[in-house]
Amino acid sequence: MSLVNQLIAAVLAVLIGLASGTLFIMSDSGKSMLLSQLRSHAQDSATHLGLYIAPFMAEQDRAAIETAVNAIFDSGFYQRIEVKGAENEPLFSKETSSDISEQVPHWFINLVHIDPPSMEREITHNWRHVGVIHVQSRAGYAYERFWEAAQRALGLFVALALLAAIAISLLLHYLLRPLRQVELQAHALAQKSYIEQPVLPKTRELRSVVQAMNAMVKQVKQMFDEQSRNVEELRSIAYRDPLTGLANQRFALAQLQERIDYDRNFGPATLVMLRVRELSELNRCCGEDNTNHLLKFVANEVEALSLQFNRTVVGRTAGGEFMLLLEQHPLPRLKPALEQLLIRLNTHIDTMYRAEQPPAPAFIIGVSHSTEQGASAQLLSHARLALKHAEDQGGEIIEYTGVAGVDSSSQTWQQHVASAISNSQVFLQYQSLIGSDSQPLHGEILARILDEDNEPCPAVRFIGVVRELGLLDAMDRTVISRALTYLQREPQGIAISINLGQDSLLAEDFPAWIGSQLAQLAHPERISFEINETVILNNIERTQALRAQLKALGTGFGVDNFGIHPQGFSYLYTLQPDYLKIDGSLVRDIDRNDEDRFFVRSLISVAHNIHIQVYAEHVERESQLEQLLNIGIDGSQGYLHGKPKTLS
Template sequence: MTLLRQLIMAILAVLLLVFVGSVTINVVNTRQYLDAQLQSHAQDAATSLGLSLSTSVAEDDRATMESMVDAMFDSGYYRTIELVNTDGAVLLQRTQPVRLGEVPDWFVGLLPLRTPVGDALLMSGWRQLGQVRVRSNPGYAYLELWRTTRDSIQLFAAVSVLAMLLAVLGVRVLLRPLRATETQAIAIAARDFPVQERLPRTRELRRVVQAMNHMSRKVQQMLHEQITLSEALRAQAFRDPVTGLGNRALFEHDLHHLLTAPEEHFRGTLALVQLRDFKAFNNAHGYAAGDDLLRQAAGALREASADFAPHTLARLGGADFGLLVACGEDAELAELGATLSRALAGLHDHGLLAEADVGHVGLAVHAGNDTPSALLSRADAALRAAQTQAGNAWHVAAPVTGTTPRPASAWRELLNESLRDGALALYVQPVMRLDGEAPLHHEVLVRLHSDGELLPAGGFMPMAERFGLASAVDRAVVGSVLQRLPELPADRRLAVNLSPSSLADTQFRQWLDSQLAAHPTLAGRLTFEVPEYGAARHLTALRDLAERLSRAGSGLALDHFGRGFNPFDYLAGLKLRYIKVDGRYIRALPQDSDSRFFVHTLREVAHGLECLIIAETVEDATQLTAVCDLRMDGAQGYHLATPQPL
């Protein structure tokens, strides 16, 4: 029961007690007064009539006696008038019934009035002739008592209603700061931190509001400090302090994860870039100039590789850089090599180096058969081959026997055909609770039929992004999920992946909004996962999507979290259902303390935001043990369950 309702009921109870007491006292006093008046009235009438009738009785003048009695009786104020002689015989009697008029019978039964008899002696000198007995008619008294009681109740009820309205209005005004404080507390629990600028005048309420404002600021500060610490620890573990790129540890984690994770199905190119004679440059110009050259080279490589949507760009140590991109066709390799070569030459053109021969690039294509060490070895051999050629040269390692990358035109035709024919296959993989209970939900995984096999999303979505077909793939998946979801158990919840292109596409967000509005009973069973590296590039679109999903009752989550060095502060206002940690950290948990510390800190941030933290790509028992030791909320991977057709 609300405080307002309790106060209203208390006020009503007090008013009712006051009303009952007041009316009772008023009615009792009025009744006693009327009882006394009836007694006095009857006695006065008897005395007066006795004096008037004495002579007529002595002379036995019956006509006069009747005239005098009738004159008094006809006024209607008397119920009975009797004349009796000394023997008790009735000489004259007048009687009329009690007329109550508008007075209800229940009121008469509830408050009966006494009607005592007034009497007087009839005397002739010293001789007693008889007696006059008079009883007043209580009808008028009942009428007066009824009207007094009714008017009192009506007046008090009107006053009570007015008092109640004023009390409710006053209580609402007094409780307004409490309602604002309740809203503020709910907002804090929802990871928002408002401050009430308008303070109430009531001293006690003012203190409560001030305390809540202080708590809101402190919680926001604590969360910000926790996020800042997490970012600093991640940067310390995986970011190169000179260039701001990823470091060697991050690159090796990424390479191993991309080449071995079943769902990644990475098909692309590893590029190794090395600046020439960097040690000599350091000796000649000093370490500060050397660090500046590395920063300029990193910026040039970052800008040059932006159009290729790199998975990873890192400084491997010294003047060596590593790059992983999802392309492997001959034309793409030529474009990538030439672009990186121009970026190196640009360092000379901007006057950073005296010699035009800045560095070299080695490229190796992974088509599915390489181990991480083998791919690195082939890229390093290509780099050595480039160093034997002209300045800023690039070289591609010979492909592994039996592997031929699919041409871009063939990819485009395959994707368009699959979308036209509705040939995308949907699988689901459960995300398991670590307490052994039922799955948290099932993630929908899309597959593409290709040459007799099913390619996971990691094998074809980069090409879909390249050809502008990613949003079309997402539309097909969402439409199919909405069509099949009613056939699944009512407690089955699904997570659907959205590409960065769909996130940035206003028309796609509007289409998704309309689809969820058309299926309101299904929307609450869906969560949409957006890759963190794409979400950070489209924050405005991400917030718009979060608002639309919240209205529809669906959830929002971030996938592959930690793949980039994006700040965490944007997480606070999104109201995420969960964060899914990128597989490169999960694979490294058993042997890498930096990954464990990063996941531990991220878990504290996630729980502070009241969202779950889930491990993806759990592929063996040691990884699952590490995930459990870190008290994560859920896990997903082939070690727990393989994907099954939806």
């Protein structure tokens, strides 16, 4: 029972006790008054009757006495009237039973004892004693009158008690409203939601409680923020280049490997390598500070260029070497942006040289493209070969053309992919996510289409065409429709998760569409949606709106590729996803690298502090899983648990 209800009950109990005592006293007083009235009435009746029948008593006219007594007895107030003569001989007596009306309950009769009064009057006539009249009031009449009075008092008491209860309840709810807010604060704090009461109550005790609760909320929030800052500092130390703030060589190459070798949904990629030529000579001529300033400027420009594209990886791979990985773009489409970049860089370096001229060219760019069978090491090697060609030939932008690659832009293949998406010729596979207790949690959906030979082809082959044709939103909807059909057809099947792309998130009609689709599900908790962390941070308001909608529908929500975005984790506090999937680049060497292990443990701690589950992607070795379980992972996903299976 809540404190307010307890207080209301206590106050009412006291009031009921007080009122009951008062009612008892009033009842006892009423009983005494009633008996007094009955005695007085009986005495008056005996007196009046005696005055009337005195002559008849003197003459002992029994018939007249009987007539007079019957006339007064029929009023119903009397139980017995007896007339005796001068010698105490009975002249006439009339008596009725002591039955009490059925309107008076038996418990009331047993509870209240009424002894009806009996009065007598000596009668004289012509100064001579002629007899005595005995009058006894009827007990039933007394009980009936007393029960009526008790009913009126009880009814009035109940009405006043209800009014008092309502008034006390409203008053206590008003006075103790700050405690209700404190309760909400406590519940919110348990969910790592930090709410403060801006308005302090006027009551001194309540004000102290609210102030103490506000102080505790501030302190806990500071602890969480401090933990997040510590994790950010750790990431900066372990994975960030201290001069430029970009991903350092180890982290940049790990993300390159993750996107090209393992993340088949990333699709065909283009790698841009930029190198500052003759860095040592630049350092000698312009000084270390100016050189460092140039490297920071180059890093800022490359990072600004990356913002023009989706799902990029930017890093510093050597002293004067920078990389930019992006979704595949042919060089003619990419070249204008690269030329503008070189113009800005050359303008900046010209201001550094005074007496001497900078090397020509001062900056060179090598571009390579991934192939279906190619690996990250091959893509990196081709980009560096392009840099070498640029160095040897004196060019500024050189594309590696030694491999033809996948002709993803051929009209035939584009038509085939577009037809497959438009006609919903997409079939689904799933990769199981296994909990720390070795039980499956859900299956992540993987979209597949058939190639020209009716053979399943991975997403890396067609995702670039889908993206180029602007069909990502259509493909997402096709995947969702097929997944929902499976859930309806297989009520006992596995739970599933579906990745949503940025195109779906930004589509104006997507919230209404997904709402209508999920409304058909009997168990919407069997499906969850994941969005890449970079997409979330680039569209935080849209993501929050979608998250709120999915939560209201009872559907799960997760963050994919978590832990690599430089913006940090503050968005978790407001977004409150159900789970996170740590990016595979952080898991790849977790059994071999202490820094990765410590950083992932810190990520898990931050997430668990706000009651968010944490899963690991691309787990392929038992040693990886063992380390992840040791640091508190909630689930893992990867080829260690088996290859993707067809969703039946």
